Amino acid sequence: MSRARAALDALRARAVPIDRYLNLRSLQRADAETFYRVLVSAPKELMPFVYTPVVGEACERYHDLPVRAHGVYITADDAGKVGAKLRRHWREEMRWVRDACGGATRGVETGATDDPVSVAVVTDGERILGLGDLGAGGMGISEGKILLYTVCAGVHPSTCLPVCLDVGTNNERLLNDPNYKGLRRKRLKGEAYDALVDEFMREMRAWQPSCLVQFEDFGNANAFRILEKYRHSGPCFNDDIQGTAAITLAALLGALRVTKGKLEDQRVLFYGAGEAGVGIGELIAMAMEKTGMSHKEAMERCYFMDSKGLVCKSRLDGLQPHKVAFAHDVQFQPDLLSAIDAIKPTALIGVSTIGQAFTEDVVKRMCSINERPIIFPLSNPTSKSECTFEQAMAWSDGKVVFASGSPFDPVVRKRDGVTVFPAQANNAYVFPALGYAAALTHATQVTDDLFLAAAESLAGITSDAEIDAGHLFPDMNSIRDVSVTLTAEICEMIVAKSLGRAPSGVSTHEDWLKYIASHQYDPGEEQPIASKL
Numbered sequence: 455m456s457r458a459r460a461a462l463d464a465l466r467a468r469a470v471p472i473d474r475y476l477n478l479r480s481l482q483r484a485d486a487e488t489f490y491r492v493l494v495s496a497p498k499e500l501m502p503f504v505y506t507p508v509v510g511e512a513c514e515r516y517h518d519l520p521v522r523a524h525g526v527y528i529t530a531d532d533a534g535k536v537g538a539k540l541r542r543h544w545r546e547e548m549r550w551v552r553d554a555c556g557g558a559t560r561g562v563e564t565g566a567t568d569d570p571v572s573v574a575v576v577t578d579g580e581r582i583l584g585l586g587d588l589g590a591g592g593m594g595i596s597e598g599k600i601l602l603y604t605v606c607a608g609v610h611p612s613t614c615l616p617v618c619l620d621v622g623t624n625n626e627r628l629l630n631d632p633n634y635k636g637l638r639r640k641r642l643k644g645e646a647y648d649a650l651v652d653e654f655m656r657e658m659r660a661w662q663p664s665c666l667v668q669f670e671d672f673g674n675a676n677a678f679r680i681l682e683k684y685r686h687s688g689p690c691f692n693d694d695i696q697g698t699a700a701i702t703l704a705a706l707l708g709a710l711r712v713t714k715g716k717l718e719d720q721r722v723l724f725y726g727a728g729e730a731g732v733g734i735g736e737l738i739a740m741a742m743e744k745t746g747m748s749h750k751e752a753m754e755r756c757y758f759m760d761s762k763g764l765v766c767k768s769r770l771d772g773l774q775p776h777k778v779a780f781a782h783d784v785q786f787q788p789d790l791l792s793a794i795d796a797i798k799p800t801a802l803i804g805v806s807t808i809g810q811a812f813t814e815d816v817v818k819r820m821c822s823i824n825e826r827p828i829i830f831p832l833s834n835p836t837s838k839s840e841c842t843f844e845q846a847m848a849w850s851d852g853k854v855v856f857a858s859g860s861p862f863d864p865v866v867r868k869r870d871g872v873t874v875f876p877a878q879a880n881n882a883y884v885f886p887a888l889g890y891a892a893a894l895t896h897a898t899q900v901t902d903d904l905f906l907a908a909a910e911s912l913a914g915i916t917s918d919a920e921i922d923a924g925h926l927f928p929d930m931n932s933i934r935d936v937s938v939t940l941t942a943e944i945c946e947m948i949v950a951k952s953l954g955r956a957p958s959g960v961s962t963h964e965d966w967l968k969y970i971a972s973h974q975y976d977p978g979e980e981q982p983i984a985s986k987l
């Protein structure tokens with residue numbers, strides 16, 4: 455039996471999800487090539503164990519679990535020596551990946567003196583999925599997301615760097631946990647915080663100029679500021695703001711193929727007004743503008759509820775800056791049901807991190823104003839989802855057009871016995887391809903129109919049969935092929951906009967497809983070892 459087969463069987467024999475997570479981590483360290491081979495062979499089945507939802511539990515329990523961090527911790531105490539720590543970690547602590555998978559740097563010439571880093575995922579642990587401040591446990595999210603660059607887009611694992619900025623935590627449970635290994639103090643704030651982030655970004659860029667930096671799971675107040683500060687001067691993006699926006703727009707475009715609606719006729723109500731919601735709203739508005747609407751008209755198709763009620767003009771005083779552009783001239787509504795009545799949305803998008811916020815009444819109200827209501831409970835992990843697929847199907851009599859952030863099982867529709875599948879608006883369809891395209895082209899910036907193009911391209915790849923079955927996205931098991939197409943299209947766009955350059959000899963679409971497919975990391979076929987059975 456092959457090692458990959460044996461590893462998959464051993465994994466399946468474990469019933470408890472976190473045990474599967476731990477099993478995969480051990481395999482990664484013991485036999486990295488087999489680890490990637492297993493993941494690449496069954497991404498749909500295995501992704502939930504390295505990524506949402508199980509990675510959420512792993513981050514919550516990170517310091518109680520028998521795990522050794524792969525990524526680098528940059529702590530508040532490293533101020534002044536961040537660059538040296540990054541280099542030392544890369545050269546010494548992460549040598550094992552190069553030893554296991556080869557130090558291949560195929561396709562990424564960075565001009566760096568060290569082995570190149572093509573992508574880094576960095577968090578400060580303040581808002582891990584919908585679970586809040588998990589401090590140094592946030593390392594698990596950087597490690598989980600970076601894996602998807604390899605599994606989905608084929609980025610060579612020896613060019614991937616997970617990072618956690620340990621700036622303390624305001625989570626009392628962690629501060630009082632004797633096993634907690636992060637800095638046992640309140641979070642850095644203000645200038646000291648900004649200085650550490652700035653030192654990290656300056657050092658990364660000086661050391662690895664072409665490395666794409668993905669910001670992940672920062673708190674709202676910092677996420678928007680940091681993105682704005684660095685996005686114009688080097689390749690970076692925030693997955694929670696921009697990646698989630700692209701996947702959700704792709705889901706909406708897919709949903710419109712079901713409802714036969716037009717984008718320009720949609721009214722979208724967001725439950726939750728943080729990074730994800732505002733990012734999605736802005737990208738939907740950008741897509742609507744392409745249909746000929748003015749920016750103002752397009753923005754007025756997106757409405758937001760926050761913890762205080764409907765975001766509207768009368769609340770402008772004291773409204774957080776990221777919500778201001780969506781404070782429209784409508785009457786205040788205190789709760790979701792009254793907001794649905796007032797706005798009459800065609801689509802309801804949950805980004806609240808409040809599990810079960812979409813009640814039977816909410817779903818029924820959406821059905822009373824829409825033949826096929828579009829309902830996307832996007833909060834992660836599963837416990838934070840605004841409703842389950844089963845609930846949405848039951849309460850809408852099968853009429854809902856559904857996509858969630860975490861995976862759900864299919865449901866047999868009562869009225870006709872047909873099995874229908876929930877779509878998962880999984881960021882993994884977009885950020886690995888987009889980030890890889892930025893790294894391959896040595897992009898100087900990652901602009902919002904690249905996310906718009908990625909969303910449109912992804913929506914176009916989904917077949918009619920997949921749409922009919924409810925998927926809204928292509929099969930996750932074909933993610934590597936999907937990523938080749940997306941990466942190629944984004945590379946071409948980056949080059950066309952003079953934001954980056956093509957490798958020599960690559961100019962046509964066909965060239966790009968060939969180049970990217972042939973540069974995907976391939977854990978290869980192993981030599982079968984004789985079965986002892």
Ligand SMILES: O=C([O-])CC(=O)C(=O)O
Nearest residue numbers: 506583584671694834881
């Ligand atoms: O898991 C995902 O990709 C969505 C995400 O980034 C988050 O919820 O923070």
Ligand SMILES: [Mg+2]
Nearest residue numbers: 583670671694
């Ligand atoms: Mg995130």
